Amino acid sequence: MSLFTIDQKKCKRDGMCAKECPAQIIILTEKDAFPTLMENSEESCINCGHCAAVCPHGALTLSTMPLAECPSIKYDLLPEAGQIRQLLMARRSIRFYKNRVVAHDLLEELIDTARYAPTGSNKQQVQWMVFENPAEVNRLASMVIDWARFMLPLTPDEAIVEKMESRIAAWDKGRDPMLRGAPHLIVVHSQADLPFAEADCVIALSYLELYAYAKGLGTCWAGYLTAAANFHEPLAQALGLPRGHKCFGAVMLGYPQYKYTRIPKRNAPVVTWRK
Numbered sequence: 001m002s003l004f005t006i007d008q009k010k011c012k013r014d015g016m017c018a019k020e021c022p023a024q025i026i027i028l029t030e031k032d033a034f035p036t037l038m039e040n041s042e043e044s045c046i047n048c049g050h051c052a053a054v055c056p057h058g059a060l061t062l063s064t065m066p067l068a069e070c071p072s073i074k075y076d077l078l079p080e081a082g083q084i085r086q087l088l089m090a091r092r093s094i095r096f097y098k099n100r101v102v103a104h105d106l107l108e109e110l111i112d113t114a115r116y117a118p119t120g121s122n123k124q125q126v127q128w129m130v131f132e133n134p135a136e137v138n139r140l141a142s143m144v145i146d147w148a149r150f151m152l153p154l155t156p157d158e159a160i161v162e163k164m165e166s167r168i169a170a171w172d173k174g175r176d177p178m179l180r181g182a183p184h185l186i187v188v189h190s191q192a193d194l195p196f197a198e199a200d201c202v203i204a205l206s207y208l209e210l211y212a213y214a215k216g217l218g219t220c221w222a223g224y225l226t227a228a229a230n231f232h233e234p235l236a237q238a239l240g241l242p243r244g245h246k247c248f249g250a251v252m253l254g255y256p257q258y259k260y261t262r263i264p265k266r267n268a269p270v271v272t273w274r275k
């Protein structure tokens, strides 16, 4: 089966599909020719769909993605730059959550949105693990505390030791300084040896975090859990990631208890402008 088909009645032979193809495997053999696939190049296709998505005439259909599964962009729904900037600046890490679970459909929607994040060579190998049960999240937090207790005598850095001690003390007093009593935890993982696996996971989780904020939810990266996930056997077992996979990030998630009213100041960016 051919990689793509061209509807010759719709194609205007403008060459946009060929120009936009990142693998440069679509060619117009001569001016005014219909686009064709370069010989023996099917394996170079990264299935990014750009050729079909850029064509304004709906003339090109990839065998892997029927046009019916590639919806038109609703330009009228896109927020203005000012709105996006406000969203990016106003998002905060949330450490106090309401005692309320997030509906399964909404959790699905978050992940369904995050899967549009870019991935190296469009590999799309980011995988998700969603903890829906708050009691299970609390059990994971207790394992992160166990890991901290284990690490304490092995950690040479005084500052880290102090931080860990204070978190352990907080846990012993009935608080959860690791997963903040969040009702949910979302873990991203991927095959560890895949190029850009970590970047893919982190970008996808950032997409999810921003969309979660837009939906009235709060998130906070779970750094300690992420560190422990790949080293602390009981936690690794509780997560049960597929063989060869690594946890590259995790966020706590839930409805925030408090609403922020201001945007805290951040450092001026350190930029080297090369002109």
Ligand SMILES: Cc1cc2nc3c(=O)[nH]c(=O)nc-3n(C[C@H](O)[C@H](O)[C@H](O)COP(=O)(O)O)c2cc1C
Pocket: 091, 092, 093, 094, 095, 178, 220, 221, 222, 223, 224, 225
């Ligand atoms: C990789 C990473 C790991 C983090 N781990 C934790 C964590 O374990 N616990 C926590 O309370 N906050 C954690 N945070 C949240 C940061 O402390 C927070 O992003 C930072 O203080 C800035 O606040 P803001 O996100 O509200 O702008 C983490 C953030 C990142 C990016």
